[in-house]
Amino acid sequence: MVRRLSVVDPERCVGCQMCMFACTRRFSLGGFGRSTILVKSVGGVERGFVVVVCRACDEPAPCVRVCPTDALVSREGKGVKLVRDKCIGCGKCVEACPIGAVFWDEESGKPAICVYCGYCADYCEYGVIKLEEV
């Protein structure tokens, strides 16, 4: 069973960023510095928000293709996994993702990518994001 996060109804997003706080909370941290999901305004609150999170591309995903050390590997079915020990922190994956879903962990100097756990979706009260089987 392959799962990925889907942005099912962005129109309902109120920009509370609870999903971002929840994602960082996985590391027992406050704030959203370790979040692998991003909510941002599309230009004024009245125009709404966009939610950026890994879409679990078909393999080989753009981010996987550019990694020079095979630190990003295809997950079975769809999406990616980071093999942290192999990562040299070059940042090519960040540039390669067409939707900007490879974030950067400043502390480790390595990318941060959604692990498709669905924790954030449990905190979205508005049904904007959902973990789905693909």
Ligand code: SF4
């Ligand atoms: S991080 Fe970007 S390029 Fe890589 S699988 Fe996710 S959406 Fe695709």
Ligand code: SF4
């Ligand atoms: S930053 Fe790490 S995972 Fe990303 S392309 Fe470079 S070596 Fe690969």
